Amino acid sequence: MTSPTDRPRVATELDGDVWTVTLDRPEAGNAIDPAMAAALAAALDARPAGARAVLLLGRGERFCVGGDVRAFAGADDLPAFVGRLAEDWHAVVRRLLDSPVPVVAGVQGAVAGAGVGLVGACDVVVSARSTRFRPAYGALGLSPDGGSSWVLARTLGAPLALDLMLTDGTLTAVEAHRHGLVARLVEDEELPGAAVxxxxxxxxxxxxxxxxTRGLVRRAATRTAAEQLDDEARLIAESAADPEGREGVRAFTAKRPPDFRSA
Structure with a gap:
Protein backbone atom coordinates (compact mmCIF):
# COMPACT_ATOMS: atom_id res chain seq x y z
CA MET A 1 0.00 0.00 0.00
CA THR A 2 1.27 3.48 -0.90
CA SER A 3 1.92 5.66 2.16
CA PRO A 4 0.80 9.31 2.24
CA THR A 5 4.45 10.33 1.96
CA ASP A 6 4.99 8.32 -1.24
CA ARG A 7 1.67 9.14 -2.92
CA PRO A 8 1.79 11.78 -5.69
CA ARG A 9 0.91 15.23 -4.37
CA VAL A 10 -1.39 16.03 -7.30
CA ALA A 11 -3.94 13.98 -9.25
CA THR A 12 -5.08 14.84 -12.77
CA GLU A 13 -7.98 13.77 -14.94
CA LEU A 14 -9.30 14.80 -18.34
CA ASP A 15 -13.07 15.07 -18.09
CA GLY A 16 -14.28 15.88 -21.59
CA ASP A 17 -12.39 19.05 -22.38
CA VAL A 18 -11.81 20.05 -18.73
CA TRP A 19 -8.38 19.31 -17.23
CA THR A 20 -9.06 18.63 -13.55
CA VAL A 21 -6.06 19.13 -11.26
CA THR A 22 -6.57 18.06 -7.64
CA LEU A 23 -4.24 18.81 -4.74
CA ASP A 24 -3.99 15.35 -3.21
CA ARG A 25 -2.40 15.61 0.21
CA PRO A 26 -5.51 15.65 2.40
CA GLU A 27 -3.76 14.24 5.47
CA ALA A 28 -1.76 17.50 5.62
CA GLY A 29 -4.48 19.87 4.49
CA ASN A 30 -2.84 19.94 1.05
CA ALA A 31 0.08 21.85 2.58
CA ILE A 32 2.69 23.13 0.16
CA ASP A 33 6.13 21.53 0.20
CA PRO A 34 8.70 21.25 -2.61
CA ALA A 35 7.07 18.07 -3.91
CA MET A 36 3.64 19.74 -4.04
CA ALA A 37 5.02 22.75 -5.91
CA ALA A 38 6.81 20.56 -8.44
CA ALA A 39 3.83 18.26 -8.92
CA LEU A 40 1.37 21.12 -9.46
CA ALA A 41 3.67 22.83 -11.97
CA ALA A 42 4.05 19.55 -13.86
CA ALA A 43 0.28 18.95 -13.83
CA LEU A 44 -0.42 22.38 -15.31
CA ASP A 45 2.27 21.85 -17.96
CA ALA A 46 0.75 18.47 -18.83
CA ARG A 47 -2.65 19.92 -19.78
CA PRO A 48 -3.73 18.06 -22.93
CA ALA A 49 -3.99 20.15 -26.07
CA GLY A 50 -7.72 19.44 -26.27
CA ALA A 51 -8.48 20.66 -22.75
CA ARG A 52 -10.26 24.02 -22.97
CA ALA A 53 -10.43 24.79 -19.23
CA VAL A 54 -8.59 23.90 -16.03
CA LEU A 55 -10.44 23.00 -12.84
CA LEU A 56 -8.37 23.25 -9.64
CA LEU A 57 -9.62 21.34 -6.60
CA GLY A 58 -8.30 20.19 -3.23
CA ARG A 59 -9.04 16.72 -1.89
CA GLY A 60 -10.27 16.38 1.67
CA GLU A 61 -11.75 18.79 4.18
CA ARG A 62 -9.36 21.67 3.41
CA PHE A 63 -8.46 23.15 0.05
CA CYS A 64 -4.94 24.32 0.98
CA VAL A 65 -3.53 25.42 4.33
CA GLY A 66 -0.49 27.11 2.80
CA GLY A 67 3.14 26.21 3.38
CA ASP A 68 4.10 23.02 5.18
CA VAL A 69 5.31 24.47 8.49
CA ARG A 70 6.57 21.06 9.64
CA ALA A 71 8.88 21.02 6.63
CA PHE A 72 10.02 24.53 7.56
CA ALA A 73 10.86 23.37 11.07
CA GLY A 74 12.89 20.44 9.76
CA ALA A 75 14.98 22.48 7.33
CA ASP A 76 18.71 22.78 8.04
CA ASP A 77 18.79 26.25 6.47
CA LEU A 78 15.35 27.81 7.02
CA PRO A 79 15.86 31.02 4.97
CA ALA A 80 17.22 29.08 1.98
CA PHE A 81 14.45 26.47 2.20
CA VAL A 82 11.65 29.05 2.44
CA GLY A 83 13.15 31.19 -0.32
CA ARG A 84 13.46 28.27 -2.74
CA LEU A 85 9.94 27.07 -1.97
CA ALA A 86 8.55 30.57 -2.54
CA GLU A 87 10.28 30.75 -5.93
CA ASP A 88 8.98 27.31 -6.92
CA TRP A 89 5.46 28.20 -5.79
CA HIS A 90 5.57 31.50 -7.63
CA ALA A 91 6.31 29.57 -10.80
CA VAL A 92 3.03 27.72 -10.22
CA VAL A 93 1.14 30.98 -9.66
CA ARG A 94 2.61 32.43 -12.86
CA ARG A 95 1.43 29.39 -14.80
CA LEU A 96 -2.11 30.02 -13.61
CA LEU A 97 -1.96 33.75 -14.32
CA ASP A 98 -0.67 33.05 -17.85
CA SER A 99 -2.82 29.99 -18.56
CA PRO A 100 -3.89 29.79 -22.22
CA VAL A 101 -7.32 28.55 -21.09
CA PRO A 102 -9.69 29.71 -18.32
CA VAL A 103 -9.01 28.43 -14.81
CA VAL A 104 -11.76 27.63 -12.29
CA ALA A 105 -11.09 26.81 -8.62
CA GLY A 106 -13.46 25.06 -6.24
CA VAL A 107 -12.46 25.66 -2.62
CA GLN A 108 -13.65 24.34 0.72
CA GLY A 109 -12.71 24.19 4.38
CA ALA A 110 -9.60 26.30 4.73
CA VAL A 111 -7.63 28.49 2.35
CA ALA A 112 -4.57 29.83 4.14
CA GLY A 113 -1.16 31.36 3.48
CA ALA A 114 0.07 30.80 -0.05
CA GLY A 115 -3.22 29.05 -0.77
CA VAL A 116 -4.81 32.51 -0.81
CA GLY A 117 -2.47 33.57 -3.59
CA LEU A 118 -3.18 30.35 -5.46
CA VAL A 119 -6.91 31.07 -5.39
CA GLY A 120 -6.29 34.66 -6.45
CA ALA A 121 -4.44 33.50 -9.57
CA CYS A 122 -7.50 31.62 -10.84
CA ASP A 123 -10.07 33.26 -13.10
CA VAL A 124 -13.28 32.25 -11.34
CA VAL A 125 -13.44 30.86 -7.81
CA VAL A 126 -16.39 28.91 -6.41
CA SER A 127 -16.37 28.65 -2.61
CA ALA A 128 -18.27 26.45 -0.19
CA ARG A 129 -20.12 28.54 2.35
CA SER A 130 -18.19 27.18 5.35
CA THR A 131 -14.76 28.04 3.91
CA ARG A 132 -12.44 30.31 5.87
CA PHE A 133 -9.65 32.41 4.34
CA ARG A 134 -6.65 33.33 6.48
CA PRO A 135 -3.29 34.80 5.41
CA ALA A 136 -1.70 33.22 8.53
CA TYR A 137 1.77 34.67 7.98
CA GLY A 138 1.76 36.85 11.08
CA ALA A 139 1.46 33.89 13.45
CA LEU A 140 4.69 32.51 11.94
CA GLY A 141 6.57 35.79 12.00
CA LEU A 142 6.73 35.80 8.19
CA SER A 143 5.73 38.22 5.44
CA PRO A 144 3.40 37.08 2.64
CA ASP A 145 4.29 35.15 -0.49
CA GLY A 146 2.50 33.27 -3.23
CA GLY A 147 0.84 36.42 -4.51
CA SER A 148 -1.37 36.67 -1.44
CA SER A 149 -0.49 40.32 -0.76
CA TRP A 150 -1.25 41.16 -4.40
CA VAL A 151 -4.65 39.51 -4.48
CA LEU A 152 -5.74 40.75 -1.06
CA ALA A 153 -4.71 44.34 -1.83
CA ARG A 154 -6.61 44.22 -5.14
CA THR A 155 -9.76 42.67 -3.74
CA LEU A 156 -10.00 44.19 -0.26
CA GLY A 157 -8.12 47.45 -0.78
CA ALA A 158 -4.97 48.34 1.14
CA PRO A 159 -6.60 49.29 4.49
CA LEU A 160 -8.63 46.11 4.86
CA ALA A 161 -5.83 43.93 3.46
CA LEU A 162 -3.41 45.34 6.02
CA ASP A 163 -5.92 44.92 8.81
CA LEU A 164 -6.41 41.27 7.86
CA MET A 165 -2.72 40.48 7.45
CA LEU A 166 -1.31 42.47 10.36
CA THR A 167 -3.86 41.13 12.85
CA ASP A 168 -3.66 37.57 11.51
CA GLY A 169 -7.38 37.74 10.83
CA THR A 170 -9.77 35.46 8.99
CA LEU A 171 -12.36 36.05 6.28
CA THR A 172 -15.54 34.01 6.12
CA ALA A 173 -16.69 32.81 2.73
CA VAL A 174 -19.48 35.37 2.81
CA GLU A 175 -16.97 38.18 3.43
CA ALA A 176 -14.65 36.83 0.73
CA HIS A 177 -17.57 36.81 -1.69
CA ARG A 178 -18.67 40.31 -0.70
CA HIS A 179 -15.19 41.70 -1.35
CA GLY A 180 -14.65 39.78 -4.59
CA LEU A 181 -12.01 37.29 -3.51
CA VAL A 182 -14.39 34.57 -4.69
CA ALA A 183 -16.95 34.92 -7.46
CA ARG A 184 -19.55 32.35 -6.44
CA LEU A 185 -20.77 31.09 -3.08
CA VAL A 186 -22.56 27.74 -2.80
CA GLU A 187 -23.69 25.40 -0.07
CA ASP A 188 -20.99 22.95 0.99
CA GLU A 189 -22.64 19.91 -0.54
CA GLU A 190 -23.09 21.74 -3.86
CA LEU A 191 -19.42 22.68 -4.32
CA PRO A 192 -18.11 19.77 -6.42
CA GLY A 193 -20.99 19.83 -8.87
CA ALA A 194 -21.04 23.63 -9.13
CA ALA A 195 -17.31 23.84 -9.84
CA VAL A 196 -17.44 21.12 -12.49
CA THR A 213 -10.81 39.39 -21.47
CA ARG A 214 -8.89 38.18 -18.41
CA GLY A 215 -5.89 40.24 -19.46
CA LEU A 216 -7.98 43.36 -19.97
CA VAL A 217 -9.60 43.06 -16.57
CA ARG A 218 -6.34 42.47 -14.72
CA ARG A 219 -4.56 45.35 -16.43
CA ALA A 220 -7.43 47.79 -16.01
CA ALA A 221 -6.53 48.79 -12.44
CA THR A 222 -3.13 50.15 -13.45
CA ARG A 223 -4.10 51.90 -16.69
CA THR A 224 -5.72 55.09 -17.83
CA ALA A 225 -9.03 54.88 -19.66
CA ALA A 226 -7.26 55.87 -22.89
CA GLU A 227 -4.74 53.04 -22.55
CA GLN A 228 -7.54 50.57 -21.85
CA LEU A 229 -9.52 51.74 -24.88
CA ASP A 230 -6.49 51.25 -27.13
CA ASP A 231 -5.98 47.72 -25.83
CA GLU A 232 -9.67 46.87 -26.16
CA ALA A 233 -9.66 47.98 -29.80
CA ARG A 234 -6.60 45.87 -30.57
CA LEU A 235 -7.88 42.76 -28.83
CA ILE A 236 -11.42 42.85 -30.19
CA ALA A 237 -9.91 43.00 -33.68
CA GLU A 238 -7.80 39.95 -32.82
CA SER A 239 -10.91 38.20 -31.53
CA ALA A 240 -12.83 39.04 -34.70
CA ALA A 241 -10.03 37.48 -36.76
CA ASP A 242 -10.04 34.36 -34.59
CA PRO A 243 -12.10 31.32 -35.69
CA GLU A 244 -14.09 31.67 -32.47
CA GLY A 245 -15.09 35.20 -33.35
CA ARG A 246 -16.09 34.22 -36.85
CA GLU A 247 -18.16 31.33 -35.51
CA GLY A 248 -19.86 33.58 -32.96
CA VAL A 249 -20.91 36.10 -35.60
CA ARG A 250 -22.08 33.37 -38.00
CA ALA A 251 -24.11 31.69 -35.26
CA PHE A 252 -25.72 34.99 -34.26
CA THR A 253 -26.83 35.80 -37.81
CA ALA A 254 -28.02 32.21 -38.34
CA LYS A 255 -29.94 32.35 -35.03
CA ARG A 256 -28.28 29.19 -33.70
CA PRO A 257 -26.06 28.41 -30.69
CA PRO A 258 -22.36 28.92 -31.47
CA ASP A 259 -20.09 25.87 -31.62
CA PHE A 260 -16.85 27.28 -30.27
CA ARG A 261 -15.34 23.84 -29.73
CA SER A 262 -15.37 23.11 -33.46
CA ALA A 263 -14.04 26.57 -34.21
Missing part, protein backbone atom coordinates in the same frame (compact mmCIF):
# COMPACT_ATOMS: atom_id res chain seq x y z
CA UNK A 197 -20.49 22.66 -14.14
CA UNK A 198 -18.83 26.07 -14.33
CA UNK A 199 -15.60 24.63 -15.76
CA UNK A 200 -17.57 22.78 -18.44
CA UNK A 201 -19.48 25.93 -19.29
CA UNK A 202 -16.28 27.91 -19.77
CA UNK A 203 -14.73 25.08 -21.79
CA UNK A 204 -17.67 25.29 -24.19
CA UNK A 205 -17.15 29.02 -24.69
CA UNK A 206 -14.73 31.16 -26.73
CA UNK A 207 -11.68 30.39 -24.62
CA UNK A 208 -9.24 32.58 -26.55
CA UNK A 209 -11.55 35.58 -26.19
CA UNK A 210 -11.90 34.71 -22.50
CA UNK A 211 -8.13 34.82 -22.06
CA UNK A 212 -8.01 38.22 -23.76
Missing amino acids: ELARRLAAGPVRAMVR
Whole structure:
Protein backbone atom coordinates (compact mmCIF):
# COMPACT_ATOMS: atom_id res chain seq x y z
CA MET A 1 0.00 0.00 0.00
CA THR A 2 1.27 3.48 -0.90
CA SER A 3 1.92 5.66 2.16
CA PRO A 4 0.80 9.31 2.24
CA THR A 5 4.45 10.33 1.96
CA ASP A 6 4.99 8.32 -1.24
CA ARG A 7 1.67 9.14 -2.92
CA PRO A 8 1.79 11.78 -5.69
CA ARG A 9 0.91 15.23 -4.37
CA VAL A 10 -1.39 16.03 -7.30
CA ALA A 11 -3.94 13.98 -9.25
CA THR A 12 -5.08 14.84 -12.77
CA GLU A 13 -7.98 13.77 -14.94
CA LEU A 14 -9.30 14.80 -18.34
CA ASP A 15 -13.07 15.07 -18.09
CA GLY A 16 -14.28 15.88 -21.59
CA ASP A 17 -12.39 19.05 -22.38
CA VAL A 18 -11.81 20.05 -18.73
CA TRP A 19 -8.38 19.31 -17.23
CA THR A 20 -9.06 18.63 -13.55
CA VAL A 21 -6.06 19.13 -11.26
CA THR A 22 -6.57 18.06 -7.64
CA LEU A 23 -4.24 18.81 -4.74
CA ASP A 24 -3.99 15.35 -3.21
CA ARG A 25 -2.40 15.61 0.21
CA PRO A 26 -5.51 15.65 2.40
CA GLU A 27 -3.76 14.24 5.47
CA ALA A 28 -1.76 17.50 5.62
CA GLY A 29 -4.48 19.87 4.49
CA ASN A 30 -2.84 19.94 1.05
CA ALA A 31 0.08 21.85 2.58
CA ILE A 32 2.69 23.13 0.16
CA ASP A 33 6.13 21.53 0.20
CA PRO A 34 8.70 21.25 -2.61
CA ALA A 35 7.07 18.07 -3.91
CA MET A 36 3.64 19.74 -4.04
CA ALA A 37 5.02 22.75 -5.91
CA ALA A 38 6.81 20.56 -8.44
CA ALA A 39 3.83 18.26 -8.92
CA LEU A 40 1.37 21.12 -9.46
CA ALA A 41 3.67 22.83 -11.97
CA ALA A 42 4.05 19.55 -13.86
CA ALA A 43 0.28 18.95 -13.83
CA LEU A 44 -0.42 22.38 -15.31
CA ASP A 45 2.27 21.85 -17.96
CA ALA A 46 0.75 18.47 -18.83
CA ARG A 47 -2.65 19.92 -19.78
CA PRO A 48 -3.73 18.06 -22.93
CA ALA A 49 -3.99 20.15 -26.07
CA GLY A 50 -7.72 19.44 -26.27
CA ALA A 51 -8.48 20.66 -22.75
CA ARG A 52 -10.26 24.02 -22.97
CA ALA A 53 -10.43 24.79 -19.23
CA VAL A 54 -8.59 23.90 -16.03
CA LEU A 55 -10.44 23.00 -12.84
CA LEU A 56 -8.37 23.25 -9.64
CA LEU A 57 -9.62 21.34 -6.60
CA GLY A 58 -8.30 20.19 -3.23
CA ARG A 59 -9.04 16.72 -1.89
CA GLY A 60 -10.27 16.38 1.67
CA GLU A 61 -11.75 18.79 4.18
CA ARG A 62 -9.36 21.67 3.41
CA PHE A 63 -8.46 23.15 0.05
CA CYS A 64 -4.94 24.32 0.98
CA VAL A 65 -3.53 25.42 4.33
CA GLY A 66 -0.49 27.11 2.80
CA GLY A 67 3.14 26.21 3.38
CA ASP A 68 4.10 23.02 5.18
CA VAL A 69 5.31 24.47 8.49
CA ARG A 70 6.57 21.06 9.64
CA ALA A 71 8.88 21.02 6.63
CA PHE A 72 10.02 24.53 7.56
CA ALA A 73 10.86 23.37 11.07
CA GLY A 74 12.89 20.44 9.76
CA ALA A 75 14.98 22.48 7.33
CA ASP A 76 18.71 22.78 8.04
CA ASP A 77 18.79 26.25 6.47
CA LEU A 78 15.35 27.81 7.02
CA PRO A 79 15.86 31.02 4.97
CA ALA A 80 17.22 29.08 1.98
CA PHE A 81 14.45 26.47 2.20
CA VAL A 82 11.65 29.05 2.44
CA GLY A 83 13.15 31.19 -0.32
CA ARG A 84 13.46 28.27 -2.74
CA LEU A 85 9.94 27.07 -1.97
CA ALA A 86 8.55 30.57 -2.54
CA GLU A 87 10.28 30.75 -5.93
CA ASP A 88 8.98 27.31 -6.92
CA TRP A 89 5.46 28.20 -5.79
CA HIS A 90 5.57 31.50 -7.63
CA ALA A 91 6.31 29.57 -10.80
CA VAL A 92 3.03 27.72 -10.22
CA VAL A 93 1.14 30.98 -9.66
CA ARG A 94 2.61 32.43 -12.86
CA ARG A 95 1.43 29.39 -14.80
CA LEU A 96 -2.11 30.02 -13.61
CA LEU A 97 -1.96 33.75 -14.32
CA ASP A 98 -0.67 33.05 -17.85
CA SER A 99 -2.82 29.99 -18.56
CA PRO A 100 -3.89 29.79 -22.22
CA VAL A 101 -7.32 28.55 -21.09
CA PRO A 102 -9.69 29.71 -18.32
CA VAL A 103 -9.01 28.43 -14.81
CA VAL A 104 -11.76 27.63 -12.29
CA ALA A 105 -11.09 26.81 -8.62
CA GLY A 106 -13.46 25.06 -6.24
CA VAL A 107 -12.46 25.66 -2.62
CA GLN A 108 -13.65 24.34 0.72
CA GLY A 109 -12.71 24.19 4.38
CA ALA A 110 -9.60 26.30 4.73
CA VAL A 111 -7.63 28.49 2.35
CA ALA A 112 -4.57 29.83 4.14
CA GLY A 113 -1.16 31.36 3.48
CA ALA A 114 0.07 30.80 -0.05
CA GLY A 115 -3.22 29.05 -0.77
CA VAL A 116 -4.81 32.51 -0.81
CA GLY A 117 -2.47 33.57 -3.59
CA LEU A 118 -3.18 30.35 -5.46
CA VAL A 119 -6.91 31.07 -5.39
CA GLY A 120 -6.29 34.66 -6.45
CA ALA A 121 -4.44 33.50 -9.57
CA CYS A 122 -7.50 31.62 -10.84
CA ASP A 123 -10.07 33.26 -13.10
CA VAL A 124 -13.28 32.25 -11.34
CA VAL A 125 -13.44 30.86 -7.81
CA VAL A 126 -16.39 28.91 -6.41
CA SER A 127 -16.37 28.65 -2.61
CA ALA A 128 -18.27 26.45 -0.19
CA ARG A 129 -20.12 28.54 2.35
CA SER A 130 -18.19 27.18 5.35
CA THR A 131 -14.76 28.04 3.91
CA ARG A 132 -12.44 30.31 5.87
CA PHE A 133 -9.65 32.41 4.34
CA ARG A 134 -6.65 33.33 6.48
CA PRO A 135 -3.29 34.80 5.41
CA ALA A 136 -1.70 33.22 8.53
CA TYR A 137 1.77 34.67 7.98
CA GLY A 138 1.76 36.85 11.08
CA ALA A 139 1.46 33.89 13.45
CA LEU A 140 4.69 32.51 11.94
CA GLY A 141 6.57 35.79 12.00
CA LEU A 142 6.73 35.80 8.19
CA SER A 143 5.73 38.22 5.44
CA PRO A 144 3.40 37.08 2.64
CA ASP A 145 4.29 35.15 -0.49
CA GLY A 146 2.50 33.27 -3.23
CA GLY A 147 0.84 36.42 -4.51
CA SER A 148 -1.37 36.67 -1.44
CA SER A 149 -0.49 40.32 -0.76
CA TRP A 150 -1.25 41.16 -4.40
CA VAL A 151 -4.65 39.51 -4.48
CA LEU A 152 -5.74 40.75 -1.06
CA ALA A 153 -4.71 44.34 -1.83
CA ARG A 154 -6.61 44.22 -5.14
CA THR A 155 -9.76 42.67 -3.74
CA LEU A 156 -10.00 44.19 -0.26
CA GLY A 157 -8.12 47.45 -0.78
CA ALA A 158 -4.97 48.34 1.14
CA PRO A 159 -6.60 49.29 4.49
CA LEU A 160 -8.63 46.11 4.86
CA ALA A 161 -5.83 43.93 3.46
CA LEU A 162 -3.41 45.34 6.02
CA ASP A 163 -5.92 44.92 8.81
CA LEU A 164 -6.41 41.27 7.86
CA MET A 165 -2.72 40.48 7.45
CA LEU A 166 -1.31 42.47 10.36
CA THR A 167 -3.86 41.13 12.85
CA ASP A 168 -3.66 37.57 11.51
CA GLY A 169 -7.38 37.74 10.83
CA THR A 170 -9.77 35.46 8.99
CA LEU A 171 -12.36 36.05 6.28
CA THR A 172 -15.54 34.01 6.12
CA ALA A 173 -16.69 32.81 2.73
CA VAL A 174 -19.48 35.37 2.81
CA GLU A 175 -16.97 38.18 3.43
CA ALA A 176 -14.65 36.83 0.73
CA HIS A 177 -17.57 36.81 -1.69
CA ARG A 178 -18.67 40.31 -0.70
CA HIS A 179 -15.19 41.70 -1.35
CA GLY A 180 -14.65 39.78 -4.59
CA LEU A 181 -12.01 37.29 -3.51
CA VAL A 182 -14.39 34.57 -4.69
CA ALA A 183 -16.95 34.92 -7.46
CA ARG A 184 -19.55 32.35 -6.44
CA LEU A 185 -20.77 31.09 -3.08
CA VAL A 186 -22.56 27.74 -2.80
CA GLU A 187 -23.69 25.40 -0.07
CA ASP A 188 -20.99 22.95 0.99
CA GLU A 189 -22.64 19.91 -0.54
CA GLU A 190 -23.09 21.74 -3.86
CA LEU A 191 -19.42 22.68 -4.32
CA PRO A 192 -18.11 19.77 -6.42
CA GLY A 193 -20.99 19.83 -8.87
CA ALA A 194 -21.04 23.63 -9.13
CA ALA A 195 -17.31 23.84 -9.84
CA VAL A 196 -17.44 21.12 -12.49
CA GLU A 197 -20.49 22.66 -14.14
CA LEU A 198 -18.83 26.07 -14.33
CA ALA A 199 -15.60 24.63 -15.76
CA ARG A 200 -17.57 22.78 -18.44
CA ARG A 201 -19.48 25.93 -19.29
CA LEU A 202 -16.28 27.91 -19.77
CA ALA A 203 -14.73 25.08 -21.79
CA ALA A 204 -17.67 25.29 -24.19
CA GLY A 205 -17.15 29.02 -24.69
CA PRO A 206 -14.73 31.16 -26.73
CA VAL A 207 -11.68 30.39 -24.62
CA ARG A 208 -9.24 32.58 -26.55
CA ALA A 209 -11.55 35.58 -26.19
CA MET A 210 -11.90 34.71 -22.50
CA VAL A 211 -8.13 34.82 -22.06
CA ARG A 212 -8.01 38.22 -23.76
CA THR A 213 -10.81 39.39 -21.47
CA ARG A 214 -8.89 38.18 -18.41
CA GLY A 215 -5.89 40.24 -19.46
CA LEU A 216 -7.98 43.36 -19.97
CA VAL A 217 -9.60 43.06 -16.57
CA ARG A 218 -6.34 42.47 -14.72
CA ARG A 219 -4.56 45.35 -16.43
CA ALA A 220 -7.43 47.79 -16.01
CA ALA A 221 -6.53 48.79 -12.44
CA THR A 222 -3.13 50.15 -13.45
CA ARG A 223 -4.10 51.90 -16.69
CA THR A 224 -5.72 55.09 -17.83
CA ALA A 225 -9.03 54.88 -19.66
CA ALA A 226 -7.26 55.87 -22.89
CA GLU A 227 -4.74 53.04 -22.55
CA GLN A 228 -7.54 50.57 -21.85
CA LEU A 229 -9.52 51.74 -24.88
CA ASP A 230 -6.49 51.25 -27.13
CA ASP A 231 -5.98 47.72 -25.83
CA GLU A 232 -9.67 46.87 -26.16
CA ALA A 233 -9.66 47.98 -29.80
CA ARG A 234 -6.60 45.87 -30.57
CA LEU A 235 -7.88 42.76 -28.83
CA ILE A 236 -11.42 42.85 -30.19
CA ALA A 237 -9.91 43.00 -33.68
CA GLU A 238 -7.80 39.95 -32.82
CA SER A 239 -10.91 38.20 -31.53
CA ALA A 240 -12.83 39.04 -34.70
CA ALA A 241 -10.03 37.48 -36.76
CA ASP A 242 -10.04 34.36 -34.59
CA PRO A 243 -12.10 31.32 -35.69
CA GLU A 244 -14.09 31.67 -32.47
CA GLY A 245 -15.09 35.20 -33.35
CA ARG A 246 -16.09 34.22 -36.85
CA GLU A 247 -18.16 31.33 -35.51
CA GLY A 248 -19.86 33.58 -32.96
CA VAL A 249 -20.91 36.10 -35.60
CA ARG A 250 -22.08 33.37 -38.00
CA ALA A 251 -24.11 31.69 -35.26
CA PHE A 252 -25.72 34.99 -34.26
CA THR A 253 -26.83 35.80 -37.81
CA ALA A 254 -28.02 32.21 -38.34
CA LYS A 255 -29.94 32.35 -35.03
CA ARG A 256 -28.28 29.19 -33.70
CA PRO A 257 -26.06 28.41 -30.69
CA PRO A 258 -22.36 28.92 -31.47
CA ASP A 259 -20.09 25.87 -31.62
CA PHE A 260 -16.85 27.28 -30.27
CA ARG A 261 -15.34 23.84 -29.73
CA SER A 262 -15.37 23.11 -33.46
CA ALA A 263 -14.04 26.57 -34.21
